[in-house]
Amino acid sequence: MFRAKTFYLAQSAELPAAWVTLANRSGCRWANSCIPFIQKSFRTGPKCRERTAPSPCRDKIMGEKEPPGALVYDIGGAFGVPESHVEFLKKHFDLITMKEFHKNKEQLCEKIRSIFVFELRPVVDCELLESLPRLKVVGNSGVGVDHLDLKLISSYGVKITNTPHAVSDSTADIGMALMLASARRLVEGCCIATSPDTTHFAADWLGVEVTGATLGIIGMGSIGYKVAKRAKAFDMNILYHNRNRRKEEEEAIGAIYCKNMQDLLQQSDFVMLVVNLTPETHKLIGKRELELMKPTATLINISRGAVVDQDALAKALQKSVIRAAALDVTDPEPLPRRA
Numbered sequence: 001m002f003r004a005k006t007f008y009l010a011q012s013a014e015l016p017a018a019w020v021t022l023a024n025r026s027g028c029r030w031a032n033s034c035i036p037f038i039q040k041s042f043r044t045g046p047k048c049r050e051r052t053a054p055s056p057c058r059d060k061i062m063g064e065k066e067p068p069g070a071l072v073y074d075i076g077g078a079f080g081v082p083e084s085h086v087e088f089l090k091k092h093f094d095l096i097t098m099k100e101f102h103k104n105k106e107q108l109c110e111k112i113r114s115i116f117v118f119e120l121r122p123v124v125d126c127e128l129l130e131s132l133p134r135l136k137v138v139g140n141s142g143v144g145v146d147h148l149d150l151k152l153i154s155s156y157g158v159k160i161t162n163t164p165h166a167v168s169d170s171t172a173d174i175g176m177a178l179m180l181a182s183a184r185r186l187v188e189g190c191c192i193a194t195s196p197d198t199t200h201f202a203a204d205w206l207g208v209e210v211t212g213a214t215l216g217i218i219g220m221g222s223i224g225y226k227v228a229k230r231a232k233a234f235d236m237n238i239l240y241h242n243r244n245r246r247k248e249e250e251e252a253i254g255a256i257y258c259k260n261m262q263d264l265l266q267q268s269d270f271v272m273l274v275v276n277l278t279p280e281t282h283k284l285i286g287k288r289e290l291e292l293m294k295p296t297a298t299l300i301n302i303s304r305g306a307v308v309d310q311d312a313l314a315k316a317l318q319k320s321v322i323r324a325a326a327l328d329v330t331d332p333e334p335l336p337r338r339a
Contacts, residue, residue, distance in 0.1 A: 066094065066111075067092060067093055067094045068092075068093055068094070068111070068112075068113035068114060069093065069094045069095075069096050069108060069111035069112040069113060069114075070089065070093035070094065070095055070096065070112070070113070070114045070115070070116050071096050071097075071098065071101060071112045071114070071115045071116070071122065071132070072095055072096070072097055072098070072115075072116045072118065072122070073097065073098050073118065073119075073121035073122045074097050074098065074099070074121075075095065075097060079118070079119045079120075079121045080097075080118070081095075081116065081118050082118075089116075093114065094111070096108055096111070096112060098122050105131065109131055109132060109133065109134075110133060110134045111134070112132050112134065112135060113134055113135065113136045113137065114135070114136060114137040114138070114139060115128075115132075115135065115137070115138045115139070116139050116141065117138060117139065117140045117141065117147075117148070118141045119141075120147050124138055124148060124149070124152075124153060125149070125152075126152060129152070129153065129156045129158070135156070135158050136158060136159065137158065137159050137160070137161060138153055138158055138159070138160050138161070139160075139161045139162070140160070140161065140162045140163070141163060142162060142163060142166075142167065143162055143163065143164050143167065143276070144162075144276065144277060144304060145160060145162055146276075146277045146278075146304065148160060164222070165222060168222045168223045168226055169226060171223050171302055172223050172226035172227045172230060173230075174302055174328055175223075175227050175272055175274070175300060175302040175328075176227065176230050176231070178300050178302070178326035178327075178328060179210065179215075179270050179272070179298070179300055179326065180210060181326065182207075182298050182300070182324045182325075182326040183207050183208050183209070183210045183213075183270075183298065184206070184207045184210075185205070185206070185207040189201075208269070208296070208323075210234050210236065210270075211234050211235050211236070212235055212236065212237070213236055213237070213269040213270060214236065214237040214238075214239060214267055214268050214269045214270070215227075215228075215231045215236045215237070215238050215239070215268060215269070215270045215272060216239045216240070216241070216258070216264040216265065216267065216268030216270065216271045216272070217231075217238065217239070217240040217241075217255070217272050217274060218240075218241050218242075218261060218264065218271065218272070218273050218274065218275060218284070219241075219242060219273065219274035219275035219276075219303065220240040220241075220242040220246055220255070220274075221242075221274065221275075221276075223274050223302070224240065224242070224272075224274040225246070225250065225253075227272060227274060228240065228253050228254075228255045229253055232253050232254055237254075237256075238253070238254055238255040238256065239255070239256050239257075239258050239263075239264045239267060239268060240255045240256070240257060240258065240264070241257075241258045241259075241260075241261045241264045242257070245257045245259075261289075262292055265289055265292040265293050266292055266293070266294070268293070268294070268297060269294065269296065269297055269298070270297065270298050270300060271285075271293060271297060271298070271299050271300065272300040272301075272302065273285065273299070273300065273301045273302065273303045273307050273308070274302060274303055275303050275304075275307060276303070276304075277303065277304035277306055277307060281303075281304075281307050282306055282307070283306065283307070283308065283309040284307050284308070285299065285307060285308045285309065285312075285313070286308075286309040286312045287309065287312040287315070287316070290312060290313065290316040290321055290322055291316075291321060293321070293322050294322070294323075295320060295321065295322065295323065296322075296323050297322050297323055298322065298323055298324040298325065298326060299313070299322060299324075299325045299326070300325075300326045300327075301325075301326075301327045301328060301329055302328045302329070303329065304329055304331075305327075305329040305330040305331030305332070305333050306331040308327075308331070310330065310331050310335075313325055
């Protein structure tokens, strides 16, 4: 992990109250997305090829209209569906954990109509898809689906859903929190304040101003726009770079469009990344882009870790090419710890 004082990291696991809110919204939106597909499958049957012959197990499910099975990695624990999801999900699905599935694969394989992917688990690969002949939907509890093999899943006639707007407000809030924390050096301040060796704070230690500073937003979608609205309340100058310019009435928040990302990087005191991870945005910010930024600037990433060249960022921080980095996501995640 970076040792530079200018590095701030906020993993979702360290924000339990916010994460429960995100989880609840994601679970509800996912279930509401999956239910119509699954209900239709009971009426019409699968549109994809049959991989196994009909069985008494399926006939019982169809005849008695039992709730469809939803495969989850686990309930609770480090990677399981939060327990706050369970009551809602059980109104619509019979939740089946991977452990239960492996123990009773023959009985459960045809009951499962959906997979709920939470925290990248369970891994939806060819082996799992082959073992679920009645699968209709893979639902992801979040916006990004870059961890799913879309082509493979679709080849089995299985639909893929996500929750594109469930976490927009919360993610925008985290972006603002990271910007404020890095600007006012809150992480370092907490360490100093709680250290038994602290006798005073240095007068020049307090960080930089956010009010009146320039925020450059790369990716002005739903989340980026919400960030801009929050930044306006801090009297910030707002620049944005996007594939397409926003409508004129949407720019009433005071955001100025930068057709070239280079212009945004050169002018911004804070650069916030709010883009989807695609082949075009993979390592969007590398050595060249970091060198275009002000030496007093901070890079904030609330999109995906792979949008930033992590090695280039580490070197930029070590050489004071930029002032700080505030990251909600990294690549890899979590970062490897060093002794």
